[in-house]
Amino acid sequence: MIIYEEMANSVVDLDMEKALNLAQKALDDNLPLLEVIEKGFGEGIKRVGDLWDEGEFFLPELMRGAQIMQSAVDLLQPHLESQQSVRETRGKVLMATIEGDIHSIGKTIVSTMLRANGFEVLDLGADVKIETIISEAKKHKVNVIGISALLTTTMIGQKKVIDALEKHGIRNNFKVMLGGAPVTQxxxxxxxxxxxxxxxxxxVKLAKKLCS
Ligand code: B12
Structure with a gap:
């Protein structure tokens, strides 16, 4: 869709006003909002990342791009939840981006989609300590722990959470799902x-499987 391309371009062009106008247009035209986020603005932020990788963009541009993506998502998020129609509770999921990693956009989108699909979500934010993830998971008796990592240097924290669960003898109390661009099977x-x-x-499909 042409509008998705325009959305992606608004992020790459670092044009906040255009991005927000397009997000508002998506709401006015009742477009499928997850697609708007992933194929539109999400595609844009990926291109920003590539440009940064290629040395075309520097950190201020990367940050501005992220700000624009986040503002568009903030505008769409409440409506994204109401566009889905599931009412029953499917299970409790704790979501967090691991310690040392401040990438939060993808983790927040996953939290929103889980909520929209009937999960109760405890989103601890980004840069969350391993001990906090474990103590909150225990305290709230969640079914699934979801851990996001976007950096190859912070991914190791995902393993440390699982090792710590094992060490405390509570690994079997939780399912653990991982995510973030560098994560593989x-x-x-x-x-x-x-x-x-x-x-x-x-x-969402994975969380449903893990809770079934
Ligand atoms: C935006 C961004 C930022 C923003 C983050 C803002 C924010 N609030 O999140 C800012 C500017 C702050 C930033 C900072 C940095 N960044 Co950065 N950033 C990106 C960028 C461009 C996009 C990430 C993003 O938001 N994508 C869009 C979302 C929708 O996608 P996603 O995160 O992948 O999430 C989806 C899936 O992965 C999955 N998912 C995600 N989490 C989870 C969790 C679970 C449980 C599940 C099931 C699924 C799931 O579902 C999501 C929705 O579809 C990426 C490039 C890229 N291609 O990924 C670089 C990138 C991740 N950053 C990178 C780097 C190096 C950095 C910095 C170290 C730069 C610096 N020198 O300071 C710092 C890190 C600081 C820190 N300690 O964390 C590198 C990482 C390289 C590497 N191999 O480790 C990348 C890959 C850029 C690059 N091409 O080099 N960054």
Whole structure:
């Protein structure tokens, strides 16, 4: 769809006003909002990341792009939840981005989609300590722990959470799902996690499977 391309371009062009106008247009035209986020603005932020990787963009541009993506998502998020129609509670999921990692956009989208699909979600935010993840999971008796990591240097924290659960003798009390761009099936196997998902729609499918 042409509007998705315009949305992606608004992020790449670092044009906040255009991005917000397009997000508002998506709401006015009742477009499928998850698609708007993933194929529109999400595609834009990925291109910003590539440009940064290629040395075309520097950190201020990367941050501005992220700000624009986040503002568009903030505008769409409440409506995204109401666009879905599930009412029953499917289970409790704790979501967090691991310690040392401040990437929160993808984790927040997954939380929103889980809520929209009937899960109770405890979103602890980003840069969350391993001990906090474990103590909150215990305190709230969640069914699933979802851990996001976007950096190859912080992914190891995902494994440390699982190792710590094992050490405390409570590994079997929780299912653990991993996510974030660098996560692969072989990493999931190495960590002895219960699964991973590449996007928010697959994350919902995985959480349903893990809670069934
Ligand atoms: C936006 C962004 C930022 C923003 C983050 C803002 C925010 N509030 O989140 C800012 C500017 C702050 C930032 C900072 C940095 N960044 Co950055 N950033 C990105 C960028 C461009 C996009 C990430 C994003 O939001 N994608 C959009 C969302 C929708 O996708 P997603 O996160 O992958 O999430 C989806 C799936 O992965 C999945 N998912 C995600 N989490 C979970 C969890 C579970 C449980 C499940 C099931 C699924 C799931 O579902 C989501 C929805 O579809 C990426 C490039 C890229 N291609 O990923 C670089 C990138 C991740 N950043 C990178 C780097 C290096 C950094 C910095 C270290 C830069 C610096 N020198 O300071 C810092 C890190 C600081 C820190 N300690 O964390 C590198 C990482 C390289 C590496 N191999 O480790 C990347 C890959 C850029 C690059 N091409 O080099 N960054």
């Amino acid at each position: 072989s990493w999931v196997d190495e960590c002895k996690a219960d699964g991973y998902a590449e996007n928010a729609v697959s994350a």
